[in-house]
Amino acid sequence: MTMAAANTIIDIEPAARMRTPNDSPLKIICLAPTLVWFGALFAVPLIALLWAGFWRVENYQTIITFSLENYEQVAANFFAKSRYGLALVQTFWVAITGGIFAVAFAYAVALAIVYAVPQRWQRLALLFAIAPFWSSYILRVYAWQTVLSKNGVVNSFLKMTGLDWARLDVIFTQTATRIGLVHYLAPILIVILYVTLTNIDRAVIEAARDLGSTRWQVFKKIILPLSGFGLTVAGSFAVIIGMGDALCGALLGGGAGQSIIGKVPLFASMLISDYASATNLPRTAALATILVLAMLLVMWASFAIGERVRKATAE
Amino acid sequence: MAVEPQSPYDLEIRNVSKRFGAATAVDDVSFKVGRGEFVAVMGPSGCGKTTLLRMMAGLEGMSAGRIYIRGRDVSAVPVNLRSTRLVWQNYALFPHLDVFGNIAFGLTLQPYDRPVVSGKVKRMAALVGLTEFLDRRVGQLSGGQKQRVGIARALVTEPEILLLDEPLSALDAHLRLRMQGELRRIQQQLGISFVYVTHNQIEAFSMADRVVVMNKGKIEQIDPPEIIYNFPKTRFVASFVGANNLFEGSVLSHDGAFTTVETREGRLSVLAGDTRPAIGEAVTVVVQADKLTRQPKGILGENTLKATLRGREYAGSQNIYLLDLPTGAEVKLVAQESMAVASRTALNAEVAVHFPAEAATIIGYHRRPPEAVADISEAAE
Numbered sequence: 211m212t213m214a215a216a217n218t219i220i221d222i223e224p225a226a227r228m229r230t231p232n233d234s235p236l237k238i239i240c241l242a243p244t245l246v247w248f249g250a251l252f253a254v255p256l257i258a259l260l261w262a263g264f265w266r267v268e269n270y271q272t273i274i275t276f277s278l279e280n281y282e283q284v285a286a287n288f289f290a291k292s293r294y295g296l297a298l299v300q301t302f303w304v305a306i307t308g309g310i311f312a313v314a315f316a317y318a319v320a321l322a323i324v325y326a327v328p329q330r331w332q333r334l335a336l337l338f339a340i341a342p343f344w345s346s347y348i349l350r351v352y353a354w355q356t357v358l359s360k361n362g363v364v365n366s367f368l369k370m371t372g373l374d375w376a377r378l379d380v381i382f383t384q385t386a387t388r389i390g391l392v393h394y395l396a397p398i399l400i401v402i403l404y405v406t407l408t409n410i411d412r413a414v415i416e417a418a419r420d421l422g423s424t425r426w427q428v429f430k431k432i433i434l435p436l437s438g439f440g441l442t443v444a445g446s447f448a449v450i451i452g453m454g455d456a457l458c459g460a461l462l463g464g465g466a467g468q469s470i471i472g473k474v475p476l477f478a479s480m481l482i483s484d485y486a487s488a489t490n491l492p493r494t495a496a497l498a499t500i501l502v503l504a505m506l507l508v509m510w511a512s513f514a515i516g517e518r519v520r521k522a523t524a525e
Numbered sequence: 526m527a528v529e530p531q532s533p534y535d536l537e538i539r540n541v542s543k544r545f546g547a548a549t550a551v552d553d554v555s556f557k558v559g560r561g562e563f564v565a566v567m568g569p570s571g572c573g574k575t576t577l578l579r580m581m582a583g584l585e586g587m588s589a590g591r592i593y594i595r596g597r598d599v600s601a602v603p604v605n606l607r608s609t610r611l612v613w614q615n616y617a618l619f620p621h622l623d624v625f626g627n628i629a630f631g632l633t634l635q636p637y638d639r640p641v642v643s644g645k646v647k648r649m650a651a652l653v654g655l656t657e658f659l660d661r662r663v664g665q666l667s668g669g670q671k672q673r674v675g676i677a678r679a680l681v682t683e684p685e686i687l688l689l690d691e692p693l694s695a696l697d698a699h700l701r702l703r704m705q706g707e708l709r710r711i712q713q714q715l716g717i718s719f720v721y722v723t724h725n726q727i728e729a730f731s732m733a734d735r736v737v738v739m740n741k742g743k744i745e746q747i748d749p750p751e752i753i754y755n756f757p758k759t760r761f762v763a764s765f766v767g768a769n770n771l772f773e774g775s776v777l778s779h780d781g782a783f784t785t786v787e788t789r790e791g792r793l794s795v796l797a798g799d800t801r802p803a804i805g806e807a808v809t810v811v812v813q814a815d816k817l818t819r820q821p822k823g824i825l826g827e828n829t830l831k832a833t834l835r836g837r838e839y840a841g842s843q844n845i846y847l848l849d850l851p852t853g854a855e856v857k858l859v860a861q862e863s864m865a866v867a868s869r870t871a872l873n874a875e876v877a878v879h880f881p882a883e884a885a886t887i888i889g890y891h892r893r894p895p896e897a898v899a900d901i902s903e904a905a906e
Contacts, residue, residue, distance in 0.1 A: 411615075414620070417613060417678075419604045419605050420583075420609075421630055421678065421682060422606075422631050422634045423605055423634055424634075427634055432619065525620040
């Protein structure tokens with residue numbers, strides 16, 4: 211081949227590649243709504259929150275400045291009278307344990323849908339399983355209050371049937387918070403885990419059976435390891451949402467609900483009361499920033515774990 | 526001496542049927558697989574061959590019939606307790622385990638001794654040529670290596686029968702040829718029966734001791750490959766296997782060793798079989814494509830037909846010709862000759878094709894070599 215011929219090929223190739231649809235102005239137009247949406251509803255408020263954390267309040271007047279005073283105050287009181295530290299620990303504790311229950315419950319439901327329900331009924335079963343997703347979250351939390359309260363549905367029923375000794379005493383504890391969280395998270399987690407399970411090749415499961423595995427061994431040695439990534443994703447999702455949730459903690463946990471850690475409010479509940487007292491908005495912003503950072507930490511950790519699990523279970 | 530009555534067969538399928546709703550996938554199928562025999566089950570897609578294999582493995586229930594392994598009725602034995610192992614078309618390897626983990630899988634389901642398992646895995650890896658790949662991830666293997674893992678994983682558990690579901694169909698042609706040889710070597714080395722499902726007649730014919738041809742859930746013919754090829758028992762087998770030309774007609778006369786059949790294409794003379802069809806009976810004459818030869822035009826003797834050349838294919842050492850008869854029927858002619866010869870005949874040229882009476886058979890009325898008779902009576906038993 212001559213030099214000239216080789217050059218022509220090189221000359222033509224990039225020119226032909228430059229005008230792919232990816233480089234057309236259409237791409238920018240198509241992406242614009244997403245950018246506007248993302249910017250207006252996520253980036254701008256987040257930056258405003260971060261910025262507001264550095265403002266100061268003097269004589270009931272907000273001063274736009276750059277000061278670390280709010281953070282210094284919070285740090286000084288972290289384990290003292292305001293118990294911010296304990297609230298953060300309570301948040302981690304409730305979110306992680308609630309997340310574990312939620313993932314376990316959702317995994318059981320997803321397993322049942324994928325492996326126990328006949329193929330043609332699977333989509334319908336999934337639809338039923340995630341039906342609560344379409345009802346209002348606030349309504350659901352109030353409904354749980356009615357169910358779990360001292361003279362609520364469960365306890366009234368137990369009283370009627372003479373099973374009074376078994377009465378539930380969970381309302382306004384963090385247990386009730388977790389129940390609310392599990393119900394809130396379940397539909398999303400079921401979808402994540404359903405997709406994970408349907409992606410496991412049926413032939414691989416049959417191969418394990420053919421090689422002599424009992425059903426339990428198939429679950430333990432095949433399905434569970436191959437669900438690893440999905441379980442990590444679902445778990446981190448549950449923990450992050452659980453950390454940011456204030457409604458269950460307020461309405462079911464009663465603000466400062468009892469847990470192993472004690473009658474300590476969730477960090478998000480504390481934020482709300484801090485905001486409600488409304489004397490120092492910049493300090494609330496600083497507290498919120500701390501929660502955002504804690505969530506980022508969880509996100510980073512779960513990403514790291516997820517990558518390891520994915521690498522260990524992918525081909 | 527074994528105490529239990531030993532069956533001379535590794536596998537016995539008795540009147541097995543499988544219905545999915547109104548559809549019948551497998552329809553009253555019976556056959557036996559002798560000790561250490563390599564049996565290929567061949568048929569077009571949807572003929573029920575894979576369903577049959579899955580029933581042998583216990584992955585699919587039966588609607589009727591029974592399955593015996595070495596004389597034991599295993600019809601009700603669940604998949605994980607059967608002594609059969611399956612090799613999958615798409616490998617179905619465990620993606621989260623390395624090659625060693627995949628091969629060892631079946632040995633680690635019961636309490637086990639680590640060095641014993643490790644020794645068995647290494648021996649099996651050596652047998653299938655995977656010794657250097659034991660610590661590789663499954664995703665790092667080529668298709669051929671993956672299927673070796675699939676075979677090793679099954680064989681290491683010492684099954685009584687190995688079931689293979691189109692194991693080579695995802696491989697390229699060259700690799701397929703090599704793997705065919707290796708599968709046959711492994712089978713003979715271990716002396717285990719193989720039941721090999723395929724739609725590919727080259728695979729079936731080059732490896733199997735006997736071939737089961739299936740169509741629409743039923744068995745059409747069970748015979749050694751050369752019998753299936755040379756003496757198809759039914760019209761379906763004749764059209765599915767090999768490159769056969771079929772001529773429909775009715776028997777006109779018997780003349781000494783020859784039978785004359787009147788077809789739309791003309792009168793054809795066929796060397797008669799062991800039994801003869803009645804005069805007037807509707808029959809199909811089979812002539813293999815490589816038994817046809819081109820004749821100089823003009824001399825239309827016995828078994829010589831006028832034809833028009835419609836297409837040519839060059840397959841290296843042989844040329845394949847497609848010709849149309851005046852009746853519109855298509856015939857195929859395969860000639861062992863160089864490519865240059867083929868181009869001498871122009872497309873759409875008038876030619877004549879001929880076959881000797883000895884090269885033609887009538888479906889259902891075959892001459893059989895003596896050794897084949899024993900096989901047939903056994904299969905029909």
